[in-house]
Amino acid sequence: MAKGKELRLNLRTQILKRNDRNRAYWETAVTTKSIAAGKVAILLCDVWDNHWCRGAVERLNEMVGQMNEVVKAARSLGVHIIHAPSDVIDFYADHPARKRILDLPEVALPEPLPHDDPPLPIDDSDLGSDTGETAWYTAWSRQHSAIEIADEDAISARGQEVYSFLRHREIEQVVIMGVHTNMCVLHRSFAIKQMVRWGVNIALARDLTDTMYNPAMRPYVNHEEGTRLVIEFIEKHWCPTILSEDLVRAL
Numbered sequence: 001m002a003k004g005k006e007l008r009l010n011l012r013t014q015i016l017k018r019n020d021r022n023r024a025y026w027e028t029a030v031t032t033k034s035i036a037a038g039k040v041a042i043l044l045c046d047v048w049d050n051h052w053c054r055g056a057v058e059r060l061n062e063m064v065g066q067m068n069e070v071v072k073a074a075r076s077l078g079v080h081i082i083h084a085p086s087d088v089i090d091f092y093a094d095h096p097a098r099k100r101i102l103d104l105p106e107v108a109l110p111e112p113l114p115h116d117d118p119p120l121p122i123d124d125s126d127l128g129s130d131t132g133e134t135a136w137y138t139a140w141s142r143q144h145s146a147i148e149i150a151d152e153d154a155i156s157a158r159g160q161e162v163y164s165f166l167r168h169r170e171i172e173q174v175v176i177m178g179v180h181t182n183m184c185v186l187h188r189s190f191a192i193k194q195m196v197r198w199g200v201n202i203a204l205a206r207d208l209t210d211t212m213y214n215p216a217m218r219p220y221v222n223h224e225e226g227t228r229l230v231i232e233f234i235e236k237h238w239c240p241t242i243l244s245e246d247l248v249r250a251l
Helices: 056-078 096-102 159-168 190-199 223-237
Strands: 006-018 022-034 038-046 078-083 173-179 202-208
Touching: 006 202, 006 223, 022 223, 038 056, 038 159, 056 078, 056 173, 056 202, 078 159, 096 159, 190 202, 202 223
Parallel strands: 038 078, 038 173, 173 202
Antiparallel strands: 006 022
């Protein structure tokens, strides 16, 4: 095991600038952040075992193998792992990783910072299925079994618990991966918008996420392009993104 390694995270953002003709444009900027692996936490957002949308299930199944390899490698470096499968936490009631986070005293939440909240670049008002389903229901019962949960990990889908864990472990950088970028990854109580408002440094693993987007809806682009647009939206308005390889390169 390579505990105590330092990670180099290439944080990508989009910056609004003006050219020499005073025309506005967006420019991609990448800054490198060196940080001890023990100061980093990976948060897996709603990586469920099933979904009401067949397309969502198929894309996640293509992704979870790489997610698990990244999580295993990062854990071996000393990165903290937080599993956050909303709605199904009771499945893990007796797991050591669940009990560990419950044993921590709650840390007082900070006053939320003000932050603009512009609309998404895609229309997901139809719930975003690209495979024809129109009725939402709770299809999930646990986190996807392809993601290994170690006893030393943490399990929580509550913002207060996650924030307390980050402070007790003196985490300086959170990396969130999972689904879906335009929904849970942005809006959960432990996810991007709330963490930004609490002053937590968070970044999205842009190669390990997916959107709920139907190409029949605005802006009428392919699903993959819809995901790219949401990722760029996050880079412009909320937080940086990284590639998952940044988390394992130290090996």
